[in-house]
Amino acid sequence: DTAVSQTPKYLVTQMGNDKSIKCEQNLGHDTMYWYKQDSKKFLKIMFSYNNKELIINETVPNRFSPKSPDKAHLNLHINSLELGDSAVYFCASSQDGEGWRNTEAFFGQGTRLTVV
Amino acid sequence: RKEVEQDPGPFNVPEGATVAFNCTYSNSASQSFFWYRQDCRKEPKLLMSVYSSGNEDGRFTAQLNRASQYISLLIRDSKLSDSATYLCVVNAPGNAGNMLTFGGGTRLMVKP
Numbered sequence: 341d342t343a344v345s346q347t348p349k350y351l352v353t354q355m356g357n358d359k360s361i362k363c364e365q366n367l368g369h370d371t372m373y374w375y376k377q378d379s380k381k382f383l384k385i386m387f388s389y390n391n392k393e394l395i396i397n398e399t400v401p402n403r404f405s406p407k408s409p410d411k412a413h414l415n416l417h418i419n420s421l422e423l424g425d426s427a428v429y430f431c432a433s434s435q436d437g438e439g440w441r442n443t444e445a446f447f448g449q450g451t452r453l454t455v456v
Numbered sequence: 457r458k459e460v461e462q463d464p465g466p467f468n469v470p471e472g473a474t475v476a477f478n479c480t481y482s483n484s485a486s487q488s489f490f491w492y493r494q495d496c497r498k499e500p501k502l503l504m505s506v507y508s509s510g511n512e513d514g515r516f517t518a519q520l521n522r523a524s525q526y527i528s529l530l531i532r533d534s535k536l537s538d539s540a541t542y543l544c545v546v547n548a549p550g551n552a553g554n555m556l557t558f559g560g561g562t563r564l565m566v567k568p
Contacts, residue, residue: 373555381541383500383558395555430499434556444490445545445556447499 343367346431346448353421354456360407361416361451363431372414373445374406375430383430389414390436421455428452459483460546460559468565473534477562479527479544488547489520491529493540494561500543503529534566 346363353359365372371390377383387406388395394406403419418425431448462479469475481489489506504511506518506527517530527544544559 375558380560382560383543385555385557388555432556443488444502444505447501449499 343446344431344433344448346429346451348451349449350452350454352454352456355421355423357421358417358419359421359453360418361429361431361453363414363416363448365412365431365433365446367433367435367446369433369435369446370411371434371436372408373432373434374414374416375432375447377428377430377450379427386416387414423455426453426455458560459548459557460544462542462544462559462562464560464562466563466565468567469534470567471534471536473566474530474532475534475564476531477529477542477544477564479529479559481525481527481544481546481557483546483548484522484525486546486548488556489518489527490545490556491516491518491527492543492545492558494543495540500558503542531564534564536566536568539564539566 344365373388374386375383376386385397386400389408405417407415428450430450432445434445435443460481467475491503492500493503494500504513504518506520508520510519515532519528541561541563543561545556548557
């Protein structure tokens, strides 16, 4: 069973299009995330979301919006795609511990987005 | 200053060598620390959590120094299969919520 699954695995699209990436986790975790890994391989947090709160990294353009129909899903919608959006996008989930403690995050296999 | 900093490497070592990676973090309130491993074109996967007293898992030893705000990973008897990028991960409570923050990764290449 895949713990965190995201689709599609590859996405090639033209500039200006709107696209969505889907993510689902079957771990019963409270918190889900979207990360972006660019060509320099640096993983940057984009969003953190649980059933109480959406936290947005302030550097993320508002063309990116997370949508969560329920606790097990966190989809990423991107409007007006730009060349610079080309990257690998990872979905992840974790279970919050007591206080500020986290358990580890489990990652999906990634979506390789190429904007042409 | 980046929240989590690592030497990007690459570290090129022969099989059987011992190699150590360090990582520094800026948020003194951080509570959770991890080392992840990422293979080329794959997702990051947890290698080990890092506990205050230090912990060992087979050939891997992790240490935490809260006073100096750094974390280390020691790999003994390196194998070819250890070649990967090792990511230092810290939780960052406060202004960004309770989100895991990744260092840029240290690339390890183990050669025959």
